[in-house]
Amino acid sequence: MENASGASISSAGASDSEESPRLAIQSRDVLNTETIRDPPETTTLINLSGALDKQALQNEEQDATQSNPGQQSNAPAPSGSTKPSLFNNPPNLARIRKILFECQDPIEISMEEFETYWPFIDNVWVKQRSNASKEGHCTTDYYMCRLRRPTHRTSETRPLPAGKRPRKKRVREGGICNFQIKIVRFEGAYSAVTIARTPGSCSLHSHDLDYIDRVKRNSGLMEYARKESVKGYLPSSIYTKFQEEPDKLGEAGGRFFTVTDVRNVSAKWRIQNPEVNLVAHEGYEYQKGHGIVKSQSTDGVNEVPSTKPTSSASLSLPPDTLFFPQFSLDFLQPYLPNHSERREFPHVTLSYASSMDSKISLQPGMQTVLSGPEAKLMTHYLRSRHDAILVGVGTVLADNPGLNCRLEGAGGFGGLGRMWQPRPVIIDPTGRWPVHPECRMLRTAVDGKGKAPWVVVSPGAQINPQTLMMLKGYGGDFLRIVEYNQHWRLRWEAVFRALASEGIKSVMIEGGGTVLSELLNPEYTSFIDSIVVTVAPTYLGRGGVNVSPDSKQDPGGTPNAALNPRDVKWMPLGQNVIMCGKIRED
């Protein structure tokens, strides 16, 4: 398939069937140019803008606290806390419940994330139908909002035991909300679940999430209740313990949880275990007129765990998670992409770390750490604000990089997988990168902590079909660029146009020396918006990898500065200084 930019994207070989998981993944990622060219759907698909915006996170936390007084932020409890908990909520549960309720953009998550978060939002949805592919690797389930389905007075038709009065059941008219989604599960080396509104769905629910939480409890909450019930605790004791943690209960959707909910769960277990005498939790007792309360005599016992915390949630923050900087990064604002702007080419930011003698590594093929911890956080923040991270193949061969954003809240780091991760792009005209399941970018994709890369190759590159299929299997792809400059190098204009046509609105270019030096030449500076250089207090020496554009002379032959960034700002960050500037004329 060839697109307007002269880039060709190899066909994914997937059928056009609506049930195809590849199609579902393609339509939000890249592989189908026809789909991607449709701007309103695709621009939001891989747009990272604001995904990790500190302000946005703060606003959300504020919203959550206001809607549930007494509820704290999603920050993990201090590690010294010894208070036992009946809850084992996965990270950022309130925020992720909201995303899975609203389904504003198509969402792609790992199977593990789906299995972890879905039980906490399944109360919203009622399954309509399912389809499975012949091979069984892919299933598609169609769901409608619970409020679309009417509820009936079932007890009128069902015979009741003698002497039992029919239970009062509220009857609900159907059609209150026409929100519908489909969930495509694809199981393979790269297991993925995509959740998207179906074409016939309305774009917003006609009610909020609290409304549903009031009508129906989710199964994540009910599982918490079941885990305590099977230990033989009294429902009222379980309920009392739940109420002691209103923040976690609320986060899991349990603001309207009642003791009757626990009784229902407990009753099911009691049918099989009628001989068990139900008891209150250790340190709790029944008091007439008050129900289950903490025992007066055993104050303090209550702080000691009487039960192990439940473990229904398997996800926790990965050990390489970076926490949002406590210092201000506002100085970056003028240099960041503005995704609401309509542009022909993506916003391009060059961002790298350099020594005092403009070296980015000690020698070719060697990774050299130049950024201190503060500058590293800044770099990951920059990654969160761009749709793609581009490097030359020299960097990939030298560093085996992850090229994902590891800040808390990014996909796979307490946020939903991949969807808020930038797309790695590798310039590799001859196909030198040995695509291998163990390389970090593919491992990262499998773990739901980043996207698999797009590899930009020239028409002559010999790509083995197995390699092609392997990369596609991980969600990556090859992009062929057919435009060269007079030195037989790929034209950056064509690369940027191809990325733009795939829905990429911003690219952060991290290196290495060859790529950066070339882009700082006059031929390309009109494509470069900003430059953010982390300067390290060290000289790496002459053997290092240089970043330096070609020398320039004025018309009279006098040597001149090759390039002078505009609107320059210098900001100290730890041991580094960050130089920000603008390159392209407005």
Ligand SMILES: NC(=O)C1=CN([C@@H]2O[C@H](COP(=O)(O)OP(=O)(O)OC[C@H]3O[C@@H](n4cnc5c(N)ncnc54)[C@H](O)[C@@H]3O)[C@@H](O)[C@H]2O)C=CC1
């Ligand atoms: N300190 C920092 O911020 C960074 C340091 N690095 C370091 O940079 C070094 C790698 O730099 P380099 O060896 O210069 O490799 P590179 O990453 O710039 O890749 C160069 C290769 O990319 C391809 N390429 C780039 N532009 C092309 C074009 N227009 N047309 C055709 N092919 C093109 C070619 O195959 C070329 O050999 C490593 O040691 C790495 O650790 C890399 C990134 C950031």
Ligand SMILES: Nc1nc(O)c(N)c(N[C@@H]2O[C@H](COP(=O)(O)O)[C@@H](O)[C@H]2O)n1
């Ligand atoms: N900002 C910055 N500072 C340094 O000191 C560096 N060495 C680099 N290198 C770049 O970061 C990539 C590594 O990314 P992951 O941490 O593996 O995600 C490396 O490939 C260079 O592009 N950058």
